[in-house]
Amino acid sequence: MPANKKYLISSPWTKTGKIIASILGAWLVSLSFHMALALWIDMKSVLVTSAYSIFIVWSLLMLVVYWIKSPWKVWGIFLLSLIICILAIYFGKTL
Amino acid sequence: MSKESKSNRDYNVFFNTHTVSGIVISVGLYIIFFAGAFAIFTQNINRWETNTKEIPYPTDMDYEKALDIAIQEGYELEGRSILVRYINNHMPHIQVRARALKTDKDHLPEGRKQPDVKATGPISLRLDPVTYENMEEKYNAEYVQLGTFLYQLHFLDPIIPTFGIYISGLISLFFLFAILTGLIIHWNKIISNFFTFRLRASVKNLWTDGHTALGVIGFPFQFMYAVTGCFYGLSIVILLPSVLVLFDGDRDKMFGAVSPTYRQYERQHVRLENRANVNELVQQTIQKNGTENLEFVTVTLSNYLDENAHASVVLRYHSDSDFFSNTYSIYKLSDGSLVEEKKPDENTYHESVLLTMGKLHFAEFGGYLIKSVYFILALLTCFVILSGVMIWLAARDKKIYEDKRKFNQNVGAIYIGSTLGLYPAIALMFLMTKVIPMDMSDRYLIIKAVFFVFWAGYTVYAFFIKNTFKINRNAMYLAGAMGILIPFINGISTGLWFWRSLPLGYVDSFYVDFAWLIMGVITLLSTRKFKPLTTNNKQKTTKGVVKSMTKKKIQEGEPVLSANTTR
Structure with a gap:
């Protein structure tokens, strides 16, 4: 009983986009989110927690990539959260 | 999209990602868990090999x-x-x-x-x-001895030098993804199917029930290993950016x-x-x-x-x-x-x-008992991985996949051959360490070469016979026979028989010998229960079936994981 094909993606572009989003995109979002948290909350606690939580958040974001149907929407959400986190890191470091 | 079809879509998408990510990592993950099961005993195996005792930590170091x-x-x-x-x-x-x-x-x-x-x-x-x-x-x-080698093998270092650890980190990440998707697709039936183990219904049902039930039982253990495995393999991709930015x-x-x-x-x-x-x-x-x-x-x-x-x-x-x-x-x-x-x-x-x-x-918080429990859980995880591959194969052993049948059979034979061949190959390696004298030059080059040649040879053999029943049974025959031989060869070559080692205080020597004896016997006994594959078209008896399923349902061969019929 392989999965019903009518629900799956057939375009190779979409497939590649989703694979890249689930590995690279999810990694960047998870990483920058933890860095921003470390700067704004408590450096030490977030750093040691990130030893395991980065990977858990990473894998949950991988689920999100496949849960949301449109790859554009996925990349949009990831880029937006990335920008927010990078801004938070920037201001966290300069302020 | 209606709510019904949205939930069907989610189910099928996660089912597909579970299958694809699982198949991609299967062989690597199997090697990691199988060699890792032995790697829990790294120092014990090293001490068994060198016939040494554990010495107390010295406090007078200068x-x-x-x-x-x-x-x-x-x-x-x-x-x-x-x-x-x-x-x-050990050194x-x-x-x-x-x-x-x-x-x-x-x-x-x-x-x-x-x-x-x-x-x-x-x-x-x-x-x-x-x-x-x-x-x-x-x-x-x-320095490299059997235990150390198996430890290095469990992060694929001897197979892919230098990069093996990063590859195994990536495998851990996909493994984490695979167990999460597995939990999602199985969520609705997690309770009802937990008590379903149809041993005699059909081989495919046996694989399916084993895969889901043992997957659920092993989930906490596997989740822990997926996360810590990611940390040890991929720490570079989180540490390096953090150091640079923060x-x-x-x-x-x-x-x-x-x-x-x-x-x-x-x-x-x-x-x-x-x-x-x-x-x-x-x-x-x-x-x-x-x-x-x-x-x-x-x-x-x-x-x-x-x-x-x-x-x-x-x-x-x-x-x-x-x-x-x-x-x-x-x-x-x-x-x-x-x-x-x-x-x-x-x-x-x-x-x-x-x-x-x-x-x-590293199972460092208990003694032999905790380590033994880890060993068994790691082998159960190997069963979950293998049964996943078997479900994938069985689901494609149908008329509609006729054009790809040959390809699927080849992939299946290589997967099953290389994974099951690892067990006799490790048993052979244990034997080799006791047969080849300790002071021989390039001792470990020879032992490693024999190990890899045997392992590769078994995969090639599996590729040519393509009969999963025979691949499985023969691997178990070889591993079981060699496993029983290990304590005796150890006794003959070093004189430290397992009934003498314990009173003399060689706990590790006794433990490894005795564990191999038991493992060898269990392995050989289990082959008596093996039967050639019956596909789900040829349903056999309903004897011994667990009560939660009705006889009629089983005879109809209702697929346990089918999405659209039971949800």
Whole structure:
């Protein structure tokens, strides 16, 4: 009983986009989110927690990539959260 | 999209990602878990191979002498952070390590324009624990033994040198993804199917039930290994960016923020003329905490011979009542005064996280019983991986996949052959270590070559016969027979028979022999239950079927994981 094909993606572009989003995109979002948290909350606690939580958040974001149907929407959400986190890191470091 | 079809869509999408990610990592993950099951016993297997006993951790090590040797070897120690510790494994030695000295042009020693490359380079010395001589050559020649090899195999290092650890980290990440998707697609039936184990309904149902039930039982164990495996394999991709962004590239600052024992102190560039004796500081710390069950002592000297030099002494104990049981004291090296201290029963979250991950991953918190439970759970995980591949194969053994049948059969034969061939190959390796004399030159090159040739040979054999029943049965015959032979060959070649080893105190020798004997017998007995594959078109009896399914349903061969019929 392989999965019903009518629900799956057939375009190779979409497939590649989703694979890249689930590995690279999810990694960047998870990483920058933890860095921003470390700067704004408590450096030490977030750093040691990130030893395991980065990977858990990473894998949950991988689920999100496949849960949301449109790859554009996925990349949009990831880029937006990335920008927010990078801004938070920037201001966290300069302020 | 209606709610109904949205939920169908989610189910099918996650089902597909579960299948694809699972199949992609299956062989690698199987090797990681199977070799990893043995790697839990790394030191025990090494001691079994060399017929040695576990010796208590020595408390009279001369740290000052080790530092003198480093100076004699031509290293400049002033201003460095130096790690000195006694490693009590199958090849006891003293380790002296330090990173390259930072070139600081304003503070060069008098009369020198450029820093001396060799003297300021990184230090990695291994000293003989008795004579304190450099034993690098002996170490490189003899360090890799069976347990060490299996440990390295479990992060794929012997197969893909250097990059194996990163590949295994990526496999861990996909494994984490696969167990999460697996949990999602199985969620609605997690309770009802937990009690379903149709041993005799059909082979496909057996694989399916085994895959889901053991997957659910093993989930916490597998989740722990997926996360800690990611950490050990992929820590570089989280540490490097964090160091660059948060600590402006200063690695020491980051480690200092995590634990006081890694903390770096500001260098004063004033030479320390009189300093406290390191041996005395270590003895002082050991006496305060006791020598009983002492497992490991690590001494780190930061800014050695600088006015602001510090010595941190970390002690680790083996305790049955306390999970962590570690303690450290940090002294100022100029006068030996205590700067900071952690008592064994004060455990903060910050310092426990990495320790906990290590203890969980390497099963370091109990004795033989915990390790044995880990071993069995790791083998169950191997079964989950294999049954996943079997479901994938069985689902494609149908008319509509006729055009791809040959390809699927080939892939299946290689997967099953290379995974099941690992068991007899490891058993063969255990035998080889006792057959080939210890003092033979290039001993491990031969043993490794035999191991890889046998393993590859079994995969080729599997590719040609393509009969999963025979591949499986013959692997079990070979592994079972060799497993039973192991204790006897050990007895013949070394005279340390397993009924003599325990009274003589060779606990590891006895444990490994005895475990192989039991494993060999169980493996051979299990082959009696093997039957050739019946596909789901030819349903057999309903005898012995678990009650939660009606007879009619089973005869209809209702697929357990089918999405659209039962939801």
